[in-house]
Amino acid sequence: LAKTTQPISMDSYEGQEVNITCSHNNIATNDYITWYQQFPSQGPRFIIQGYKTKVTNEVASLFIPADRKSSTLSLPRVSLSDTAVYYCLVGPTDKLIFGTGTRLQVFP
């Protein structure tokens, strides 16, 4: 499975756009990139998944360059409720292996 590297933590203010980058240099051809969000004392929640280029849903956008060695989760106009840990998972869709994630703190 591809090893992923994300920042340990990030800070932002309400209303700003937040971009969290994940590095995955040894991504394999059949690997997908998936992001999950986790609040304290809850299970992770799926945010978005992609294979290449750009994917957008009602919550976030996922940007994947052509070489797929990294990806960026973009959260538009964050609010206090976006304070959470964000995990980047890279692998086949049946392999859900989590790293340590990025702890995002949003300030008023």
Add this chain to the structure above:
Amino acid sequence: DTGVSQDPRHKITKRGQNVTFRCDPISEHNRLYWYRQTLGQGPEFLTYFQNEAQLEKSRLLSDRFSAERPKGSFSTLEIQRTEQGDSAMYLCASTGTGGKFTEAFFGQGTRLTVV
């Protein structure tokens, strides 16, 4: 369907006792995953099932840990002879198969405290 449910939500046990946790996945999901999560760490993959077949169990933490999914529906995770280091949140997730994209749904977890 109300999603993935786990029971109990909390369990306090004495060291050396056996504990069993239950996970009921979303009804049409045929993949089921177990994780352990300790404070400040990401969920640690333990094992997963496709229907009743346990496809990956090498990451179970020791031979004290075992999981079953006998009829391909609910699953149980058992920890025998619990130790204080087993104190953690145990999470269950389920996904469907088919299609290129797979979204996993997690339960609220079972928090185990070994005293």
